[in-house]
Amino acid sequence: MKVLLLGGTGEARALAAALHPAVEVISSLAGRVPDPALPVGPVRIGGFGGAEGMRQWLVDEHVDAVVDATHPFAATITAHAAQVCTELGLPHLVLARPAWSPGTATVVASDTEAAETVAANGYARVFLTTGRSGTRAFKDVDAWFLIRAVTPPDPDTLPADHELLLSRGPYDYAGELALLREHRIDALVTKNSGGAMTEPKLRAAETAGVPVVMVDRPPLPPGVHTVATVEEAARWVKAETAG
Numbered sequence: 725m726k727v728l729l730l731g732g733t734g735e736a737r738a739l740a741a742a743l744h745p746a747v748e749v750i751s752s753l754a755g756r757v758p759d760p761a762l763p764v765g766p767v768r769i770g771g772f773g774g775a776e777g778m779r780q781w782l783v784d785e786h787v788d789a790v791v792d793a794t795h796p797f798a799a800t801i802t803a804h805a806a807q808v809c810t811e812l813g814l815p816h817l818v819l820a821r822p823a824w825s826p827g828t829a830t831v832v833a834s835d836t837e838a839a840e841t842v843a844a845n846g847y848a849r850v851f852l853t854t855g856r857s858g859t860r861a862f863k864d865v866d867a868w869f870l871i872r873a874v875t876p877p878d879p880d881t882l883p884a885d886h887e888l889l890l891s892r893g894p895y896d897y898a899g900e901l902a903l904l905r906e907h908r909i910d911a912l913v914t915k916n917s918g919g920a921m922t923e924p925k926l927r928a929a930e931t932a933g934v935p936v937v938m939v940d941r942p943p944l945p946p947g948v949h950t951v952a953t954v955e956e957a958a959r960w961v962k963a964e965t966a967g
């Protein structure tokens with residue numbers, strides 16, 4: 725039995741560690757970051773070439789089941805996996821980490837709506853944590869931005885007035901609070917990524933009285949089987965591969 729594990733997240737690495745070497749798992753990374761944290765076991769890196777490319781790869785590699793443990797905002801690869809597994813009749817699971825409760829945050833549907841919210845409220849010093857692909861929508865917003873990302877955004881997408889902070893989580897509460905205060909931040913923009921690694925910024929914002937603009941998650945494809953934890957996903961894989 726062979727399992728494709730679509731990854732690029734801490735949960736995917738934890739799942740690979742829980743299954744390897746008892747189950748043959750091939751982890752797949754998009755190849756976005758030059759120095760990715762690698763899971764244990766075999767890894768392939770790079771896109772498949774759309775849904776058709778993924779289908780061919782699954783057939784050629786004789787894969788028996790697919791676990792999608794990608795980031796909640798990686799909607800394209802998640803849609804491709806759901807579609808192809810349905811077509812091929814392959815067991816398919818989505819490991820979707822629970823969303824954060826938005827609390828008092830202003831919930832918006834997209835980066836564009838988040839940028840409109842920042843402009844409409846006249847926020848002047850914004851902590852922007854929506855990742856390297858999330859800066860373009862803010863390019864023409866008249867504010868200063870502290871932009872945190874793992875890899876540098878394309879310079880064409882950056883607002884004129886900004887400071888770039890290249891780093892990778894996890895982050896802690898004290899550090900996040902200090903960052904908000906040091907930079908006199910008056911708004912935090914975040915995706916609703918969920919998970920513990922980047923959640924301390926929300927608690928720090930609450931303490932500092934900094935309003936939060938939160939981009940809601942894209943919906944999962946209809947009808948997919950979903951679990952919330954690495955442990956549940958490991959149980960599912962073991963049950964599938966035992967049969």
Ligand code: NAP
Nearest residue numbers: 731732752753754771772773774794795797798799800801
């Ligand atoms: P996306 O928009 O859903 O995917 C775009 C394309 O990238 C896909 O069509 C696919 O190319 C390729 N791809 C994505 N994930 C892949 C994987 N695990 N293995 C092989 N190819 C993959 O995804 P994204 O938002 O660019 O995210 C890319 C990766 O970074 C994901 O693995 C995700 O878990 C991770 N990540 C994303 C975020 C985020 O905020 N979006 C944050 C942290 C980590 P083909 O069509 O050619 O197959």
